[in-house]
Amino acid sequence: MAEDNTPAVLLKNLNKWYGEFHVLRNINLSVKRGEKIVVCGPSGSGKSTMIRCINRLEEHQEGSITVDGIELTDNLKNIDAVRAEVGMVFQHFNLFPHLTVLENCTLAPIWVKKMPRKEAEEKAMYFLDRVRIANQAHKYPGQVSGGQQQRVAIARSLCMSPRIMLFDEPTSALDPEMVKEVLDTMVMLAKEGMTMLCVTHEMGFAKAVADRVIFMDKGEIVEENEPEEFFSNPQSPRTRTFLEQIL
């Protein structure tokens, strides 16, 4: 494990192309332990791609990514080590529909961490209880609501004891009345000191928990600021235009 003063995530001169299309341009970002960062920006700005690079769901072509002191290269061992540190919550939940809520949570601990089933189930029940869905443990994902599914997805990630959590627009596929239950869960996590990177447009959430807000456009980090400053006094005209559109 890395020492406490090493950054949790360090992106240096990150560049990525999809064929001819330059998705990420010279991204530099350092995330401290326990820091909560909200990433926003118009669609196609590269914000999702950036955080998907952090656990190697996407490959980058130039620059370096270091997570908890481990650099992401082609080395499969490093990729596995990084993925063990990083949890991810997807826009469309991506729960395994053929497994129960409980089995969704125990699958990785059993097969990756070689945890005895009983222990894995106890741990899963603990986190399911934390996201207040323990009573649905034996149902299948198809039998619970969208908000509940996203909370299960958060619990599923937590079961692997990650040190960093990535959220890729976790509330944008939800019906409005379910957004709050998921955000509440995320706020709870934030208060416990989890390092978090969230791609989200929930400005209320950003104001409440974020240490920094990052605005991306056309593959670049355009602005980086404290939430108060960011919303009340945006520096870049592009940020201003964007904020006018969403607020």
Add this chain to the structure above:
Amino acid sequence: MAGKTSQSEGASRTVSDVLHNETFRAILAQVILVGAVVLAAWYLVSNTLDNLAARQISTGFGYLTKNAGFEISDKFISVSAANSYGRALLAGLVNTLVVSLISIVLASLFGTIVGISRLSKNWLVAKLALTYVEGVRNIPLLLQLIFWWKVITAIAPQPRDALQILPEVFFSNRGLNFPLMSPDPVWGWVWLGLLVGIIGAVFIWRWANKVQARTGKRPGSIPLYLASIIGVPVLVWLVGGAPTGVDAPVLGRFSLTGGGSVSTALLAMIVGLTFYTSTFIAEIVRSGIQAVSHGQTEAGDALGLSRRQVLRLVVLPQALRVIIPPMTSQYLNITKNSSLGVAIGYQEIASITNTTLNQTGQAIEAIALMMVVYLSVSLTLSLLMNWYNHQIKLVER
């Protein structure tokens, strides 16, 4: 007073309301339908019997016990010219099942490989698979069977110049000849040993599950299973005195004799049915895998599961659900298509039925019997697959 009123209302309800009652009408319609079907069937059967009697054509299933008097080339149960038509038809049914089963297994394996190749990132592999699928599935099966049959009979060498493809395994225009172990009572026990070994492997697997649940570590790798499946029969063989007598094919006056053999027709059937059906299975497998969204793989990756674990624990269990129902109909197709064996002289149930109806003249009985047999085989297969499908069905809200 009030009671009386309600009673008379009740009476009027029984007359018109019952006639307009939905359930009553549904039952009535079904009764009429069943009645009509039974009546039509009775008319057809009795009229047929009358006509047959008038034309002095024999009827009934008595012919099944009569001596068949013809030989069957591929046989997996003992049958000869001295047996009855019933026995010959049974041998034909066994031939149908054998060719279907072998083709089902081979087509499933090969079709899966081709289906996965269709999704390959390697351009050449993907295009080759696509060409194979589009080429083979668009040529009628009958032509393909005749093609393979002609290829084997015309191109393969004569028995005296037979191609030795493996030690003591010969390929010629008479089909495949391969060695068998000389008969010895020990072999029966060895087969039993194999069965015990397989059951043992199942127990090892269940024990491994339990240990994993308890400790998290999964004991027993592939060598342990192999030890059970191979070790037990080998042990039985050693204890039984390790007989090594081999009945190898030797060139006789006409062809290779001794050992086991697979005829040209059966070979052509297996090759033709396998290639043809594998193209459909390839498409089913491809669409099954594609039906599992990429998000599932990503979720597995993000949790740190290895590539193989993602495939085995996440993708395949979901793909199977999409694959099973259309796969069932492909398996049924293989079984039904095996009747094309008639065209190349593979003596399966349809071919034997033909010979039988021609020798006995009892076309109606023979065809009816064959239809019942095909129906039973197909329904059994369907039931099995439906049961399996039900076992793995997704639970939805």
Add this chain to the structure above:
Amino acid sequence: MKKFGLAVLAASAMAIGAGAAHAGTTLDAIKSRGSLKCGVSTGLAGFSIADSQGKWTGIDVDYCRALATAIFGDASKVEFSPLTAQQRFTALQSGEIDVLSRNTTWTITRDASLGLEFAGVNFYDGQGFLVKKSLGVESAKQLDGATVCIQPGTTTELNLADYFRANNMSFKPFVAETDNVAAEALQAGSCDVYTTDRSGLAATRASQLANPADYVILPEVISKEPLGPVVRRGDDDFFTIAKWTMYALLETEEFGINSKNVDEMAKSTNPGIQRLLGVTDQIGSKVLGVDDKWVYNIIKQVGNYGEMYERDIVPIGLDKRGVNDLWTKGGLMYAPPIR
């Protein structure tokens, strides 16, 4: 899947058709249709084979022409349907054809239990074996362990099994749907022996194999195969015409009447010839219900049995008539008197 189609057709004809078996229906149907439907083989030189123009020749074909002449006075009023061994009886039972003239062996089972009747014998045959000379086989007794090409659903299939069992030998059948397939398989070496009627073997050797001299027909004749035309039961008038057409072909040969001299013969004063050619006695119209000139027409248009043999069978290499000669010349061909 034509044969299944036929079998199903037969089944449905039996099931739906009501009282189809009344006397006279076959002949009436032929007359109202204006032509005779005749089932023949899919191609067997000497018996029934179509050339590249679709013109049929052979002794079985000629019989059908003679029968059409008896009914219509015109040898061209016949349609031929090629049938495999397995299709033939069903085709006749279902009414697809009126007469089956397809080198078919007369047996008691076929005569008595299929709802059919044999109208006579137009060729006395016997089952034999055709092998490659290079195998060095000289007798059928040396065929133990051989792979035998065989057409399924024939009497030869049954005789073969009987013969091998009787001689304590074993064989492997190679099922060939048609004569053509069997010839190909024999040539390719997929089977060692082809067994069928000896006439068929001669025909196959003469017309299907690339080097006829490389093959030999073994001396053994393992069965009696009287081949003849078959009709459906239930129409006695038609059956009688079919039977006596066959006899007329023999009777005329015995009297020395042929297609070349028939006009002259018609002027003969021999009462037997006068009766036969319809000059006197009106046997045709009074006895058979056909034209009085029926025999004259048959001989004029088709020829007598001897001419048919000369034309059809001799070219396939069976130039000695043997049992197929007239009884007066030591053969088995014998017609009851036409009077």
